Amino acid sequence: MTEFHVRNFGPRALATCLLCAVAATASAAEGLADGLAEGLAGALQATLRNHPAVAGQRAEVEARRHAANGARSQRYPTLSAQAAQYAQTDRSALEGYDLSNPAVLRLRQPIWAFGRIDDSIAVANAEVSTERADLLRVLRQLLEDTAVAYATVRGSHDLIDIARQNVAEHRELLDQIRRRVEGQLATSADSRLAATRLAQARAQLERAQSEWEAAREDLGALTQAALDADQPVPAELLELDRFEGLIETALANSAEIRFKQHRLEQVEAEVDRARTSSMPTIYVQADRFYDQPGLRDDSQVSVVFEASLEGLGLAARGRRGEAVASRHAAVQELAAAKVQLRRELQGLQRDRRLQAELIDLQTMSLGDLESLLASYRRQYESGAKSWLDLMNMQRELFEQRRQLMQAQMEWQIHSLRLLARLGGLDALAGLEGRDRG
Numbered sequence: 001m002t003e004f005h006v007r008n009f010g011p012r013a014l015a016t017c018l019l020c021a022v023a024a025t026a027s028a029a030e031g032l033a034d035g036l037a038e039g040l041a042g043a044l045q046a047t048l049r050n051h052p053a054v055a056g057q058r059a060e061v062e063a064r065r066h067a068a069n070g071a072r073s074q075r076y077p078t079l080s081a082q083a084a085q086y087a088q089t090d091r092s093a094l095e096g097y098d099l100s101n102p103a104v105l106r107l108r109q110p111i112w113a114f115g116r117i118d119d120s121i122a123v124a125n126a127e128v129s130t131e132r133a134d135l136l137r138v139l140r141q142l143l144e145d146t147a148v149a150y151a152t153v154r155g156s157h158d159l160i161d162i163a164r165q166n167v168a169e170h171r172e173l174l175d176q177i178r179r180r181v182e183g184q185l186a187t188s189a190d191s192r193l194a195a196t197r198l199a200q201a202r203a204q205l206e207r208a209q210s211e212w213e214a215a216r217e218d219l220g221a222l223t224q225a226a227l228d229a230d231q232p233v234p235a236e237l238l239e240l241d242r243f244e245g246l247i248e249t250a251l252a253n254s255a256e257i258r259f260k261q262h263r264l265e266q267v268e269a270e271v272d273r274a275r276t277s278s279m280p281t282i283y284v285q286a287d288r289f290y291d292q293p294g295l296r297d298d299s300q301v302s303v304v305f306e307a308s309l310e311g312l313g314l315a316a317r318g319r320r321g322e323a324v325a326s327r328h329a330a331v332q333e334l335a336a337a338k339v340q341l342r343r344e345l346q347g348l349q350r351d352r353r354l355q356a357e358l359i360d361l362q363t364m365s366l367g368d369l370e371s372l373l374a375s376y377r378r379q380y381e382s383g384a385k386s387w388l389d390l391m392n393m394q395r396e397l398f399e400q401r402r403q404l405m406q407a408q409m410e411w412q413i414h415s416l417r418l419l420a421r422l423g424g425l426d427a428l429a430g431l432e433g434r435d436r437g
Contacts, residue, residue: 039231040150043223044429047146048139050224057135064128071124074117077109105288108304114279119272126266133259140255142222143429144420148413149219153229155409156212162405163205166398170198173394177387190387197391201398237428238415246418247345253423254341260334267327274323278316280307345421348414355411362404369397 048054083103110117174194180186220226240246251257283304290298310316376393379385419425 039229040147040233040237041428041430043146043150043219043227043229044143044425046223046225046227047142048429048431051142051222052224053138053142054135057131057138061128061131061135064124064131068121068124068128071121074120075110077107080106080108082106101291103290105290107286108283109285110281110283112282114276114281116273116276116279116281119269119276122269123266123273126262126269130259130262130266133255133262137255137259139431140420140423140425143425143431144417146219146222147233147416147420147425149215149222150229151233151409151412151416152215153212153219154232155405155412156208156215157229158405158409159402160205160208160212162398162401163201163208165401166394167198167201167205169394169398170194170201173391174198186387193387193391197395204398233412233416237419237424238412240415240418240422246349246422247342250345250418250421251338251341254421255423256337256341257334260330260337264327264330264334267323267330271320271323271327274316274319277319278307278309278313280305282306341421345418348418348421352411352414352418355407355414358407359404359411362400362407366397366400366404369393369400373397 081103083101085101174191174197177186177190177194181188181191216229219229283306284301285304286299286301288299373390373393376385376390380387380390416425425431
């Protein structure tokens with residue numbers, strides 16, 4: 001079929017198809033090139049897929065679901081059986097009866113438990129919701145840690161580039177001073193100083209490489225995979241101005257606050273369960289007797305009222321007191337979590353603004369230092385500046401570049417932390433709706 005169509009295409013139609021195919025391929029490649037979020041997204045998704053804490057917390061949720069199913073089964077009938085074997089030593093008391101094995105088959109259906117079963121089921125359901133909220137809290141924390149680790153790897157790699165540039169510039173200065181020593185325009189002391197500064201620049205490069213390797217190890221521990229942070233963090237992802245009322249939005253979307261709220265709902269359900277724990281239960285009971293001595297009927301149906309008072313009521317009273325105290329503690333924990341989160345968010349906002357200001361100032365200062373270093377070189381060659389002045393200016397330039405890159409990395413980290421608290425990394429990481437609760 002394909003050959004038939006190609007054979008019947010005219011030259012213009014065929015050329016048009018080829019151009020469309022080339023355009024489609026170029027568009028796809030451009031899409032991959034523009035997909036700056038792929039690097040960070042890949043790291044986030046690897047963490048959710050591979051980190052053992054995620055699997056463990058999901059197993060906890062599944063365990064609570066099974067426990068809730070068990071609690072709901074209290075509404076269904078209970079089937080029990082009992083069998084006995086009489087001893088053969090004294091048969092006089094049972095003379096005249098059939099001494100085969102007696103047995104009882106009993107079916108008991110609760111019809112009214114005064115809220116005790118309902119409260120027990122409510123507690124089980126609340127425990128499921130609490131575990132789901134705890135799962136979201138674990139996932140959000142892992143996403144935040146992974147994003148920070150990714151940004152740290154990227155920033156450490158950029159610091160390596162700056163350190164390499166510094167080594168190259170120091171090597172160039174050393175070559176220059178050696179030529180001047182050979183021409184008897186400089187002393188050997190200047191050459192030794194330049195060699196010492198080059199050694200210091202190499203040590204700074206090794207330190208930057210060590211920090212990059214440590215950052216990669218941290219990222220690998222989170223993702224449980226060998227990933228290269230070869231793509232920058234998308235700039236549009238870090239634009240937090242689109243979030244109106246950032247702190248209030250973060251409080252509303254906070255996984256920690258949601259967990260505390262579900263925990264409070266759970267302890268409130270436990271208070272209700274404690275209040276009804278000593279309530280009686282009314283059953284409809286059906287018994288089927290087999291080989292029972294002295295019984296004429298083989299089966300019977302009855303209504304059973306069952307109640308117990310453990311410790312003359314003191315045990316139930318203690319459980320109620322414990323549940324009420326736990327509820328008070330949960331209320332205070334929720335309030336404390338809101339205060340703590342608000343303080344952390346304000347601190348992140350403040351530090352982010354500070355780093356942005358530092359970036360602006362250091363960017364302007366860096367341009368001035370680069371122009372000043374070029375001027376110092378010309379003045380050194382004309383004899384107006386000493387070799388030590390030139391070397392100190394080179395050191396100052398490197399430090400300014402390093403501080404600028406450090407400020408940019410810190411700004412990214414603060415932005416990613418805020419974004420994680422807002423839930424802005426969920427979609428990028430492919431977080432499923434069932435995990436968000």
